[in-house]
Amino acid sequence: MTKRVQDFYASTNNNERLIQFMVAILVRNSLSQGIFTEQLKELIREVYLTAEPNDTMRRCSPFFKRCFSGSEWKGLIKKLFKNESNYFANTEEARFYNNYLGSEGTLKNHREDLIYHVESVFEDAEGKKHKLTIPDTDPTKSEEQTVNILRTLSLLTVFENAGVRKFVEYVSYKTPGLTIASAHNSRKEKKAAQASQTKNVPEAATQAPQQEKEQKQFVQSIANKKETGQLLPADRETRHTQAPREELRSEAQDDTRDSLPETNGNDSASPMNSPTSDGEKGRENLQPATKKKPNKPAELPKRPDTSYMRYGKSEAQIEEERENKRLQREADRKNGKKKKRKKRK
Incomplete structure (x- = not known):
C-alpha cells in the first residue's frame, strides 16, 4: 500500500487526492490496529511543509497533527489559517472524528479462534446503498468508536462510482466473527505454475532444436527414397524400429514364398524341389496351407422354363379354362342346379 501511494503522488503530484487517500488509510488502520508507516509520514510532512495551501489541506490537517513537532505544528497553523481561532472554526468536524481514530478499544470480546470483519453500509450521492467490508478488524472497538470512525x-469526496460520490452518509455496520475452516488462493497457484514454467524453459529450449533437426533428417530421408528408391544409412539403422507395419508384413510374405516349394500344373510337389532335410520340413509345416482352387463342374443342359406355371398362365390356357367354365355353367342350368350365392355378413 505504501509503495502504491508513493507511486501515485510521484506520477500525478495531486496533493488533494493524496491527503484524502491518507485519511482513508487512517480509518483502515484504526479499525484493524494498523500502523501508519514512517514513509507515509514523511510524504505527508513534505506535502504540508512545501505545497501551496488549499481547502483539503486545511480541512484534513487535524488528522496529521501527530506527524509534526510542536514548533512545526504552530508554524503550519499560521501558514494554513493565519491564527488558531480560524483553525478551530474550520476544523471542528475533523477534530471530533480524529479523537476516535487514535482511541483504544474498550470491549473485552476478542477470541483467538475468530477472525473479525466490519461490514458497513453507506448511501451515495443519489441515495443508493452500498456495502463496504473492512477485513481483519479489532472487535474491541465499542459501538460509539466504530460508528464515528466509519x-x-x-x-472524503475522492471515492466515486461512475461519477457519483460514494461515502455521503453512514447507515449501519456489524462486526461478525468468522472461523476459517479452509482457504484457497487461486492467484498463488497461478504464480507457482508460472514459476515452474519459467524454470523449465531452459530445458525445453535445448530440446527443441534437437527435435527439429531429427524431424528434418527424417523428412529428407523420405524424399531421397522416393527419388532414388534406395535407403539411406540413417534409414538402415532405424529400419527395424520405425518401419511401418505394411512394410514388415510384405517382407514376411516374401520370405514365406521363398520357403515354399515350387508346384507344377497339378499342384503337386516336384521331385527336384521336394524338401530334403528335417529343418526344411519343419519350416514347410509352419507355413499357412494354401487353398486349392476347386475344379469347375461340367456344363449341364438348361432346364425348360416353367416359371409361367408358378407365377402365371399362357393366353391359350386362360381361354381354354374360361370355355370349360362356360360349358359347365350351361350343363348345370339344364340340370336344374342353382348357383350358390354367398351370404352377406
Missing part, C-alpha cells in the same frame, strides 16, 4: 469517510 463516519470519518463522509468527509
